[in-house]
Amino acid sequence: MQFPSHQTLNLTGEWAFAVDFNAGDLRTIAEVEAGGRKVRPCQVPGNLELDLHAAGEIPEPFHGMNLVALRKYESAHVWYFRRFDCALPADTTPVLVFEGLDCFADVYLNGQLIGSSANALVEHIFPADGLRATGNELVVHLRPVAEEAKKFDYPPGAVAQPNSYESLRVRKAPHVFGWDIMPRAVSAGIWRPVRLEFLPAARLDTVWLETTAADEREAKLTLHFRTRLPRGEITGYEVVLDAVCGDARFSARTPLMFEAGRVHAGRELDRVEFRHGVRTVELRRTSLTDDAGRGEFCFLVNGERVFMRGTNWVPADAYHSRDAERLPRMLALLDECHCNMVRCWGGNVYEPAAFFDFCDERGILVWQDFAMACAVYPQDDVFARVIDDEARKIIRRLRPHASLVCWSGDNECDRAYDWYRRGLADGNRLTREVLPRALADEDPSRPYLPSSPWIDATAAPADRRFLPEAHLWGPRDWFRSAYYAGSPAHCASEIGYHGCP
Known part of the structure; x- marks a missing residue:
């Protein structure tokens, strides 16, 4: 933007x-x-x-x-x-x-x-x-x-x-x-x-175009904006959306619809240019997979089920100032291996606009964890406000990207409640109250998982092997061994398989 x-x-x-x-x-x-x-x-x-x-x-x-x-x-x-x-x-x-x-x-x-x-x-x-x-x-x-x-x-x-x-x-x-x-x-x-x-005295502070419905014939879009105007100096103004349309719709592995957009206030008091992809997204999941393998974890983009050919995105470098120079080659590899979905792991930084622009342009779906991982975090009001402020800033920065199809509260913090015997993960107010409230305010149209993997109330007493979305950290012997090939998970959103140091 x-x-x-x-x-x-x-x-x-x-x-x-x-x-x-x-x-x-x-x-x-x-x-x-x-x-x-x-x-x-x-x-x-x-x-x-x-x-x-x-x-x-x-x-x-x-x-x-x-x-x-x-x-x-x-x-x-x-x-x-x-x-x-x-x-x-x-x-x-x-x-x-x-x-x-x-x-x-x-x-x-x-x-x-x-x-x-x-x-x-x-x-x-x-x-x-x-x-x-x-x-x-x-x-x-x-x-x-x-x-x-x-x-x-x-x-x-x-x-x-x-x-x-x-x-x-x-x-x-x-x-x-x-x-x-x-x-x-x-x-x-x-x-x-x-x-x-x-910053101009009269300006657009926030602009976001949201797709609220779409099918083969039409789409419904809502323009959200916030203006700042000098008190008493401007008695009337209008916000206008001009759009230059490209291809039909955003979908997995196809480009964006809108090549550019422009919003201006009144007599060109301010202007913002952005791209927007017309798409809807839905996540269908069950709490568990039963003994017969019945269960579900599937994304639907514009009503169509997507078979995920995905990867996890972990830190580009231990020192993140070097990320920008490494990003082009890493993104080229992502595209080269025909991934149609990438999960941004919660132990990392939030990636820059260049990452999401690339995914927008190539129709690569993005699953974004919030930056918490493998821990039971403090639950006090002070820390809740810290997470709320961080989340709202990140949501506002990333929500314009059509490639972003899912938010997750963290990486493996639900499992951490198991590991450290801290009771039920449903007691985590950060992922059950703070983040859902921020998303309801700032980005209500995307699916949200409180954790990856999510252990909801139904799954809490069950064997963790039967979660429909799982992180498969097993013996790391061979990627086709019984542990990996025999997993009942419908979505292996993370697999641990170490390479050479």
Whole structure:
């Protein structure tokens, strides 16, 4: 989704950084450069370990046991900073947009705190108060994850894998704390692009076109939008949708219908351009598969059953600032093997627009887990609000994509209630109350699974082998062995089969 009338200044590229293991309230570049701290050049997007390696300060992180030696940087304070000039368009509000801040960050513009963040998984927008035409200084202080994680309460009922208890509270990709498929790499950095954006005084804040019904003859679409208008200055306006239509309908492995769309308010006060695929989606499932193999787990797109030829999508890199350069080759492989569905695993980050655009264009269906995995998470009000805020930001960002056909509350957290003997997973308010409420408000048309695999009230007392959707982590001996070939699952949404290290 693009706002061509919004002026922007790209702030990616050349920055500098400094590291210190002692805390300090440093708000300006002069303060960071003082005190004997070594200042090094770097590139944004980036990650601390990659920046240190590029500067010749540390060896290649993935050689030998180097990652273990780098754990000391989990306790480091890091400052990223740069200078910039900019034009100041009239009748606009400047904001700084960070697509990825990892993770506990304070952002200073010209010595003034303009915002703080504590979530590496979502975009952050801060008012650029005090912006000048020349000589601007932008300083980002990233506080150490190891120290920040100690400030949280971890109730006895919350439990995670022994090496990753911080992931119960710290909103980074769960895998960064160590996983069977990923090393522990608790990094820091500005890992996605940064820009300065000038918002028009009268503008469209939210635009989303929803397909509510579709068949061979017609489709019903609803345009959702939110405007911001200067009080008293505009007495009447209209929002108009112009569409350029392409092929018939979105379906598995065929392209989109709308090549472009445009919405403008009144006398071209603002404009947004986007694509939309006309499609409906339905998930038909049973709670269990019986002894005779009767059961179901099937997606219907535009009323047609889809036989899933799918794969799981796991982290592209331990350091996610490198994801963008790896993405094209990985997506080409996804297309080459004729996948028509990809499940975005809940131990990862949320993928960028380029990923979903690719799937939109090729008719590849996407199943999206929310970023929780293999744990029993805290249930208190504070954490519920954290998850609610994260979910709503992610839902609003991803819902325009026709390829997205399913939300899942997490990866294997229902099973975690079994593993750690924490009672019934139906007591998980995050996936049974918080996320369903957010989806009901923001994206009511897509199927939602509270967990993958989901253990509902009917399935709770039953043998887990008879869940219609299963994760087949067995002996990993041969993919056609009895364990895999004999599974009664109708949908193997994840299979564990290790390759060479």
